[in-house]
Amino acid sequence: MTAPARPRTSEQLIRAEEPVLAHNYHPLPVVVARAEGSWVEDVEGNRYLDMLAGYSALNFGHRHPALVEAAHRQLDRLTLTSRAFHNDRLAEFAERLAELTGMDMVLPMNTGAEAVESGIKVARKWAYDVKGVPEGRATIVVAAENFHGRTTTIVGFSTDETARAGFGPFTPGFKVVPYNDLAALEAAVDDTTAAVLLEPIQGEAGVIVPDDGYLAGVRELTRRAGCLFVADEIQSGLGRTGRTLAVEHEGVVPDVLLLGKALGGGIVPVSAVVARREVLGVLRPGEHGSTFGGNPLAAAVGTAVVELLETGGFQRRAAELGVLLREGLTDLIGRGVTGFRARGLWAGVDVDPALGTGREISERLMREGVLVKDTHGSTIRLAPPLTITAEELRSALGALEKVLG
Template identity: 85%
Template sequence: MTLSTDRTDRTGRAPAAGARSSAELIAAESGVLAHNYHPLPVVIAGAEGVWMEDVEGRRYLDMLAGYSALNFGHRHPALVEAAHRQLDELTLTSRAFHNDRLAAFAEGLAELTGLDMTLPMNTGVEAVESGIKVARKWAYDVKGVAPDRATIVVAADNFHGRTTTVVGFSTDPVARNGFGPYAPGFRVVPFNDLAAMEAAVDETTAAVLIEPIQGEAGVLIPDDGYLTGVRELTRRAGALFIADEIQSGLGRTGTTLAVDHESVLPDVLLLGKALGGGIVPVSAVVARREVLSVLHPGQHGSTFGGNPLAAAVGGAVIGLLRTGEYQRRAAELGEVLRDGLTALTGQGVVGFRSRGLWAGVDVDPSIGTGREISERLMREGVLVKDTHGSTLRLAPPLTITRGELEWALSRLAAVLAS
């Protein structure tokens, strides 16, 4: 299949007269932005669906989807309509007042997840920090842990964000080193190791906090039964099971949540990224009533958390997921992705892990680093991102077609062959 990536695209527009080129904009950024990212050398100016367009009018198939923030593609019509409609009415009140969108959003999220109450926040790491606070407060108020003694068990190779608390229990030296002193109260055990987790859990344990699938680590999928084991272990220990589904949730793996693959219901879910539809930052802690009820006025908050614009867009995202269409698409096209990567194994791919429309692909280091392969794919009209050496992350919008997915795989095959 041949898909055009030249400037004769959906809009037909040419770069504006006098507009700065990609090279000029990249150079300008390097002088005024903190160098906390190393983006690919492409400057995006427009996007729709699964396609992005740079300032020179070249098109690229988006195979990253904003790390799952764009599960429904760029500018999904239903989500854009919800945002436009709300922009004409009300955007922010702060939580000093009620707003007419928040109740429906919270009710919808509770219904979608099978839990009871919602704590709305903005970014993913805010949801993680909020989940940590809630778990500690629950440990003191409900479990009876002595003051300031609560512990939380986490997994090695985790990625829960980059605040000072979170990097303190990261095992990634790039994320962690140079930002201490670190907050106490965390115990790190290997991922996918129930015995090690059980040894770390004791009477002080407030919660076990894990990603059901570790995305930043390279889409690491635990053995069947691991999530069920975590659920049973925490139940026996009288601790909370907190599932960070900020990347894995909301349709990405072929089910609404990654924990659904084992029919597990955690005590606390952390959601974000796709919840904002790629339009506004929206995150949430969704939990059992007994857990979130430990918070009282003044103990936690957010000026923008639960704002009407976020609630309107988040509510529209929930509406899309209620149909089940996107979960089915991720499951069905996930088989196409898996089959395509299986065919490339031994042809430049040395291994991969996939679930739904999400894959970590290990490329033969003799062919190139993940960064080098990403740059070659960019020149072929496909945008991905590397992680940890020679691993690529593939996570296209769930709106991608079979033909577009197969075309992206053919471009990967060509790059590996070259």
């Protein structure tokens, strides 16, 4: 008999990936095997506090009991029908998500990039069918330093050369303007504009929070110009900033919301375009679809996510603990931190470049048992699960203070 294979170490598993996995990521050298709540454990049994939460996909922590239960329950009944047939979970998911967001209709998809691509298609269709833009001339205005996904259309209007280089030719029809600049936006909008597509807070750029009044100004500008305001809340939405949606901080209601990440509860990929009826109502059978979009398992988990958010407890928790996060980061200004931007439980932290790159700071934090992710230059991002305790958050801030000291 062949002896059972011995479990491989972290080092062996990382080395085994090298020849067989595409090198499109540069992960920290930690191999996660188990997780619960705000904590993950590697194959050797070392524990780490997760201060990234899957880029907000794990807003409710790892393996939240209500979400795991919903998934288990559905796994025993039905997982996939395709949209060739109805399923008994989709109506409730769409009803409750529409009610939570104050919208009318839902287009269920899988990944965030699919939601963005779907939103682009819907905006263009609306421009031709409702606004009356001549066929083939619809444009969409986007912001510099944006991050909306990795498909060829999306990277075509990115200003990040790492994301763009080598992937052209790109889809036409997009205008790029500086973020947080209403005058530039107004100058770019014309009769061909189908939509303005923005992140209410730019995540990948370093958690860039716009000036007060910017989002309200975008809403008013798009209303006057007769075009759509499409808000990409894939990272910023569903409790992350202390509100259900980041646009709520300015009392803004966009025409279209793009949701993802946390909508799947860290269990399955779930995304959605949520919009007013006159916008999503332009789609007809055969014009758009997804085999897995709105599948019963995704709908069951998504409904459980909406149920958690309907209480308002996670939003309040993010707001309250966000105060602690801001206070802790403020104390580090001039002590290794040169600046930060934060809203709720989400922060971009600029570290003195003399102390290391964002990657180097992330590696040092990893050795202290805290997981974060760098972005450009010497900036790191903090986005812990909304289930994190005050004690755990203070511990993470203490680890940051230590590695900067």
